[in-house]
Amino acid sequence: MPAKVVKLEAPADNFAFRVYLVEVVKGMVRTLGHLLRNVVPIFVAEGKKLAGNGDGSVKGMPIVSFPEARRDYSERFRGRHILKTRDDGSLKCVACYMCQTACPADCIRIEAGEHPVLAYEKYPTVFEIDMLRCVMCGYCVDACPKDAIWMTKDYELAFFDRKSAIYGIPMLTEKPSDTAADGPGYGYRPYYGESPARKAGEFEPSGLPLLPVLEARGAAINRMPPPPPPKPA
Ligand code: SF4
Numbered sequence: 001m002p003a004k005v006v007k008l009e010a011p012a013d014n015f016a017f018r019v020y021l022v023e024v025v026k027g028m029v030r031t032l033g034h035l036l037r038n039v040v041p042i043f044v045a046e047g048k049k050l051a052g053n054g055d056g057s058v059k060g061m062p063i064v065s066f067p068e069a070r071r072d073y074s075e076r077f078r079g080r081h082i083l084k085t086r087d088d089g090s091l092k093c094v095a096c097y098m099c100q101t102a103c104p105a106d107c108i109r110i111e112a113g114e115h116p117v118l119a120y121e122k123y124p125t126v127f128e129i130d131m132l133r134c135v136m137c138g139y140c141v142d143a144c145p146k147d148a149i150w151m152t153k154d155y156e157l158a159f160f161d162r163k164s165a166i167y168g169i170p171m172l173t174e175k176p177s178d179t180a181a182d183g184p185g186y187g188y189r190p191y192y193g194e195s196p197a198r199k200a201g202e203f204e205p206s207g208l209p210l211l212p213v214l215e216a217r218g219a220a221i222n223r224m225p226p227p228p229p230p231k232p233a
Protein backbone atom coordinates (compact mmCIF):
# COMPACT_ATOMS: atom_id res chain seq x y z
CA MET A 1 0.00 0.00 0.00
CA PRO A 2 1.58 3.32 -1.02
CA ALA A 3 2.47 5.71 1.75
CA LYS A 4 0.06 8.55 2.27
CA VAL A 5 1.70 11.85 1.43
CA VAL A 6 0.64 14.77 3.56
CA LYS A 7 1.31 18.20 2.11
CA LEU A 8 1.98 20.94 4.61
CA GLU A 9 1.41 24.52 3.60
CA ALA A 10 3.84 27.16 4.83
CA PRO A 11 2.12 29.76 7.03
CA ALA A 12 0.80 32.63 4.98
CA ASP A 13 2.89 35.77 5.10
CA ASN A 14 -0.11 37.82 6.06
CA PHE A 15 -0.65 40.73 8.45
CA ALA A 16 -1.38 38.53 11.50
CA PHE A 17 1.84 36.58 10.97
CA ARG A 18 3.85 39.80 10.78
CA VAL A 19 2.26 41.12 13.96
CA TYR A 20 3.17 37.83 15.65
CA LEU A 21 6.78 38.17 14.52
CA VAL A 22 6.92 41.74 15.80
CA GLU A 23 5.81 40.51 19.25
CA VAL A 24 8.52 37.82 19.23
CA VAL A 25 11.19 40.39 18.34
CA LYS A 26 9.89 42.76 21.02
CA GLY A 27 10.19 39.99 23.61
CA MET A 28 13.73 39.16 22.55
CA VAL A 29 14.77 42.81 22.69
CA ARG A 30 13.37 43.10 26.21
CA THR A 31 15.21 39.93 27.34
CA LEU A 32 18.45 41.17 25.78
CA GLY A 33 17.98 44.53 27.51
CA HIS A 34 17.67 42.81 30.93
CA LEU A 35 20.73 40.70 30.18
CA LEU A 36 22.88 43.68 29.26
CA ARG A 37 21.60 45.74 32.19
CA ASN A 38 22.63 42.93 34.56
CA VAL A 39 25.86 41.80 32.99
CA VAL A 40 27.54 45.05 31.88
CA PRO A 41 27.72 46.61 35.40
CA ILE A 42 29.25 43.36 36.70
CA PHE A 43 31.99 43.49 34.07
CA VAL A 44 32.58 47.20 34.80
CA ALA A 45 32.81 46.54 38.57
CA GLU A 46 35.13 43.58 38.05
CA GLY A 47 37.30 45.70 35.73
CA LYS A 48 37.52 48.41 38.41
CA LYS A 49 38.41 45.78 41.00
CA LEU A 50 41.22 44.44 38.80
CA ALA A 51 42.46 48.00 38.30
CA GLY A 52 42.40 48.55 42.08
CA ASN A 53 39.56 51.10 41.96
CA GLY A 54 36.77 49.14 43.64
CA ASP A 55 35.73 46.04 45.59
CA GLY A 56 33.84 44.45 42.71
CA SER A 57 30.40 45.09 44.22
CA VAL A 58 27.57 46.43 42.08
CA LYS A 59 25.27 48.85 43.82
CA GLY A 60 21.56 48.12 43.60
CA MET A 61 22.02 44.74 41.94
CA PRO A 62 20.06 41.78 43.37
CA ILE A 63 23.19 39.69 43.82
CA VAL A 64 23.85 37.26 46.67
CA SER A 65 27.51 36.34 46.97
CA PHE A 66 26.83 32.68 47.70
CA PRO A 67 28.18 30.83 49.67
CA GLU A 68 29.66 33.68 51.75
CA ALA A 69 26.24 35.35 51.87
CA ARG A 70 22.88 33.59 51.85
CA ARG A 71 19.35 34.66 51.19
CA ASP A 72 16.89 34.70 54.03
CA TYR A 73 14.33 32.18 52.89
CA SER A 74 10.68 31.91 53.87
CA GLU A 75 9.53 29.92 56.89
CA ARG A 76 7.66 27.78 54.40
CA PHE A 77 10.73 26.93 52.32
CA ARG A 78 10.71 23.33 51.14
CA GLY A 79 14.23 22.05 51.73
CA ARG A 80 15.72 18.88 53.16
CA HIS A 81 13.43 16.92 55.46
CA ILE A 82 13.92 16.16 59.14
CA LEU A 83 12.21 13.61 61.33
CA LYS A 84 11.07 15.23 64.56
CA THR A 85 11.92 13.69 67.91
CA ARG A 86 10.14 13.47 71.24
CA ASP A 87 11.64 14.72 74.49
CA ASP A 88 13.12 11.28 75.11
CA GLY A 89 14.93 11.45 71.76
CA SER A 90 12.80 8.80 70.04
CA LEU A 91 11.31 9.53 66.64
CA LYS A 92 7.78 10.92 66.65
CA CYS A 93 7.10 8.83 63.55
CA VAL A 94 4.75 5.91 64.19
CA ALA A 95 5.38 4.27 60.80
CA CYS A 96 1.82 4.75 59.59
CA TYR A 97 2.88 4.98 55.91
CA MET A 98 0.72 8.06 55.29
CA CYS A 99 3.66 10.06 53.91
CA GLN A 100 4.82 7.16 51.77
CA THR A 101 1.32 6.81 50.37
CA ALA A 102 0.97 10.54 49.68
CA CYS A 103 4.38 10.90 48.02
CA PRO A 104 3.87 11.47 44.28
CA ALA A 105 7.49 10.63 43.49
CA ASP A 106 7.40 7.29 45.29
CA CYS A 107 10.65 8.15 47.03
CA ILE A 108 9.88 7.27 50.66
CA ARG A 109 10.54 3.77 51.96
CA ILE A 110 9.43 2.78 55.45
CA GLU A 111 9.62 -0.47 57.36
CA ALA A 112 7.71 -0.65 60.62
CA GLY A 113 8.74 -2.30 63.85
CA GLU A 114 7.09 -2.83 67.22
CA HIS A 115 8.11 -0.10 69.64
CA PRO A 116 9.31 -1.22 73.08
CA VAL A 117 7.24 1.59 74.64
CA LEU A 118 3.67 0.33 74.43
CA ALA A 119 2.17 3.81 74.11
CA TYR A 120 4.11 4.43 70.90
CA GLU A 121 3.13 1.04 69.42
CA LYS A 122 5.04 1.29 66.13
CA TYR A 123 8.16 3.02 64.91
CA PRO A 124 10.16 3.01 61.67
CA THR A 125 13.04 0.58 61.63
CA VAL A 126 13.77 1.90 58.14
CA PHE A 127 12.85 5.38 56.93
CA GLU A 128 14.50 6.44 53.71
CA ILE A 129 13.94 9.32 51.33
CA ASP A 130 15.56 9.22 47.91
CA MET A 131 16.47 12.89 47.54
CA LEU A 132 17.19 12.48 43.83
CA ARG A 133 13.57 11.50 43.23
CA CYS A 134 12.02 13.93 45.70
CA VAL A 135 10.31 16.90 44.07
CA MET A 136 10.13 18.87 47.34
CA CYS A 137 6.35 19.13 47.15
CA GLY A 138 5.77 18.83 50.91
CA TYR A 139 2.89 16.35 50.54
CA CYS A 140 4.60 14.02 53.02
CA VAL A 141 4.64 16.82 55.59
CA ASP A 142 0.97 17.56 54.96
CA ALA A 143 0.02 13.90 55.22
CA CYS A 144 1.71 13.18 58.54
CA PRO A 145 -0.82 12.87 61.39
CA LYS A 146 1.91 13.06 64.03
CA ASP A 147 3.75 16.19 62.94
CA ALA A 148 6.75 13.89 62.69
CA ILE A 149 8.27 15.09 59.43
CA TRP A 150 9.14 18.68 58.63
CA MET A 151 11.12 20.38 55.93
CA THR A 152 14.01 22.74 56.55
CA LYS A 153 15.66 25.63 54.77
CA ASP A 154 18.62 23.39 53.89
CA TYR A 155 18.87 23.47 50.11
CA GLU A 156 22.47 22.37 49.60
CA LEU A 157 21.80 18.88 48.33
CA ALA A 158 24.69 17.57 46.25
CA PHE A 159 25.74 13.96 45.87
CA PHE A 160 28.59 12.07 44.27
CA ASP A 161 26.55 8.92 43.68
CA ARG A 162 22.95 7.72 43.84
CA LYS A 163 23.48 5.76 47.04
CA SER A 164 24.47 8.81 49.06
CA ALA A 165 21.30 10.56 47.85
CA ILE A 166 19.19 8.13 49.88
CA TYR A 167 18.81 9.69 53.31
CA GLY A 168 18.17 7.22 56.12
CA ILE A 169 17.18 7.78 59.74
CA PRO A 170 20.61 9.03 60.89
CA MET A 171 20.60 11.71 58.19
CA LEU A 172 16.97 12.64 58.71
CA THR A 173 16.83 12.74 62.49
CA GLU A 174 16.54 16.30 63.73
CA LYS A 175 19.85 17.66 64.92
CA PRO A 176 20.68 20.73 66.99
CA SER A 177 22.34 22.45 64.03
CA ASP A 178 18.99 22.36 62.24
CA THR A 179 17.63 24.83 64.76
CA ALA A 180 20.76 26.92 65.32
CA ALA A 181 20.45 30.63 64.63
CA ASP A 182 22.97 30.40 61.82
CA GLY A 183 21.81 26.97 60.68
CA PRO A 184 19.34 26.17 57.95
CA GLY A 185 16.36 26.51 60.29
CA TYR A 186 12.92 25.05 59.96
CA GLY A 187 11.09 25.32 56.68
CA TYR A 188 7.73 23.93 55.60
CA ARG A 189 5.73 22.36 58.43
CA PRO A 190 2.02 21.86 58.96
CA TYR A 191 -0.06 24.68 60.29
CA TYR A 192 2.96 26.91 60.78
CA GLY A 193 1.85 30.02 62.63
CA GLU A 194 -1.44 28.48 63.79
CA SER A 195 -0.41 28.43 67.42
CA PRO A 196 2.68 29.50 69.37
CA ALA A 197 3.13 26.01 70.80
CA ARG A 198 3.01 24.35 67.41
CA LYS A 199 5.28 27.03 66.00
CA ALA A 200 7.85 26.19 68.63
CA GLY A 201 7.39 22.49 67.95
CA GLU A 202 6.56 22.00 71.62
CA PHE A 203 3.84 19.39 71.43
CA GLU A 204 2.90 16.39 69.45
CA PRO A 205 -0.41 17.50 68.07
CA SER A 206 -3.46 15.40 67.69
CA GLY A 207 -5.37 18.25 66.08
CA LEU A 208 -7.37 18.89 69.25
CA PRO A 209 -5.33 21.91 70.40
CA LEU A 210 -6.13 23.58 67.10
CA LEU A 211 -9.90 23.30 67.41
CA PRO A 212 -10.43 26.45 69.54
CA VAL A 213 -8.25 28.42 67.12
CA LEU A 214 -10.21 27.20 64.11
CA GLU A 215 -13.54 27.76 65.84
CA ALA A 216 -12.50 31.31 66.73
CA ARG A 217 -11.95 31.85 63.02
CA GLY A 218 -15.45 30.66 62.27
CA ALA A 219 -14.52 27.25 60.88
CA ALA A 220 -17.23 24.60 61.16
CA ILE A 221 -15.91 21.80 63.33
CA ASN A 222 -17.35 18.34 62.99
CA ARG A 223 -17.28 16.96 66.47
CA MET A 224 -17.95 13.35 67.29
CA PRO A 225 -21.08 13.07 69.45
CA PRO A 226 -20.26 12.19 73.06
CA PRO A 227 -20.39 8.46 73.77
CA PRO A 228 -23.68 7.25 75.35
CA PRO A 229 -23.60 6.66 79.11
CA PRO A 230 -22.90 3.04 80.08
CA LYS A 231 -25.98 0.90 80.56
CA PRO A 232 -26.68 -0.17 84.12
CA ALA A 233 -25.73 -3.78 84.72
S1 SF4 B 1 8.48 16.32 49.46
FE1 SF4 B 1 7.02 15.34 48.02
S2 SF4 B 1 8.31 14.11 46.65
FE2 SF4 B 1 9.59 14.65 48.45
S3 SF4 B 1 9.37 12.92 49.85
FE3 SF4 B 1 7.81 14.43 50.42
S4 SF4 B 1 5.95 13.81 49.27
FE4 SF4 B 1 7.72 12.77 48.34
Ligand code: SF4
Pocket (backbone or CB within 6 Å): 092, 093, 094, 095, 096, 097, 098, 099, 100, 110, 143, 144, 145, 146, 147, 148, 149
Ligand atom coordinates in the same frame (compact mmCIF):
# COMPACT_ATOMS: atom_id res chain seq x y z
S1 SF4 C 1 3.12 10.08 57.95
FE1 SF4 C 1 4.35 10.77 59.73
S2 SF4 C 1 4.01 9.20 61.30
FE2 SF4 C 1 3.30 8.33 59.35
S3 SF4 C 1 5.08 7.21 58.54
FE3 SF4 C 1 5.20 9.27 57.67
S4 SF4 C 1 6.47 10.47 59.09
FE4 SF4 C 1 5.85 8.61 60.14
